[in-house]
Amino acid sequence: MPVSILVVDDSPMARKMLIRALPPAWDVSIEQASNGIEAMDAYRKGKVDVMFLDLQMPEMDGFEVLDTLRHEDMNCLVIVVSADVQEEAQARARSMGAIAFVRKPVDADKIHKALKDYGIEL
Template sequence: MAKVLVVDDAAFMRMMLKDILTKAGHEVVGEAANGVEAVEKYKELKPDVVTMDITMPEMNGIDAIKEIKKFDPNATVIVCSAMGQQAMVIEAIQAGAKDFIVKPFQAARVIEAIQKVLK
C-alpha cells in the first residue's frame, strides 16, 4: 500500500485517480491543483508516490518535479500526460519522474505504474 499525493489542475482527474488508487488499496494522503501546491504538500505529507500532471497553472509539473527532487532526491513521481505530449514526458523523466501514465486513465495501467515504481 502506498501513500499517494495526486496532483492535477482538473478536479475531475484527481477524483478519477483517487478512485482508482483507493479501490486498489492505496491511500491518497493529499491533493494539489498546481505545481506550487504540489511542492508544499510533498514537504508536508512526504508521500510514497506523487502522480503529477504536466500542464498546470502557476508552476507546471516539470518544474514541480525539479523542486521536489531538490527537497528529496529519492522522491518517486509518476507523470500524467495527455496524448501527444511525448516531448514533455521525456523532459519530465529527465527531471526525475520514474514513469508516466497517459490520460484518459486506465485503472490497470495506473496500478501497474504505482507497483513498478515502488519496487
Template structure:
C-alpha cells in the same frame, strides 16, 4: 504499510478519476493539490511515497514542480500523467527524474500496474 499518495492536477475531475482508480483497500492515504506550487507545499508537508503529477497546470507547471521536488528529495517517486505525449515532453520529464510518464486518460488497470511497480521500487529503495 500504508503508502501516502499525492495527486497534483488542476482539474478536480482528473483528480477524482485518479482517486477512483486507486484501490480502496486501506493501503493508501490520498492527498490532493490543485497546481504545482500547491503540490510542492503538500509534498514538503506530507512527504508522500508516490506523487502523481499533471504537466500542464497554472501557477507552476508539472515540469517545474518535478524539478523542485527532485531538488528536495532526489529519491522522490513522481509519476507524470499528461495528455501531452510529445516525445520532447516525455523525455524532459524522464530526464528530470520522473519514475514514469502515463498518457491520459488513465485506466484503473494502468494505475494498479503502476502502483505495483512503484511499490516494488519503494521496497528496493529501503
C-alpha cells in the same frame, strides 16, 4: 502503514478519476493539490511516498515541480499523468526523475501497470 499519495492536477475531475483508478486494496492516505505550488507545500508539510503529477497546470507546472524536487533533494516516486504524450515531454519528465508516464484519461489498468513496472506490489 498506509502509502502517502499526493494527486496533483488543476482539474478536480481528473483528480477524482485518478483516485478512483487506484488499486482498491491499496492501503493509502490521499491528499490533493490543484497546482505545483500547492503540491510543494503539501510535500514539505509531510511525507509523500508517491506523487501523481499533471504537467500542464497554472502557477507552477509539473516540470517545475520535478525540477524543484530534484534541486531540493526531495525523495518521492513521481508518476506523471498527462494528456501531453509527445515523446519529448515523456523523455524530459523521465530525465527529471519521473518513474513513469501515464496518458490521460487514466484507468485502473494503466495505473496498476505503472506501479507494477516499478516494482510496487499491491
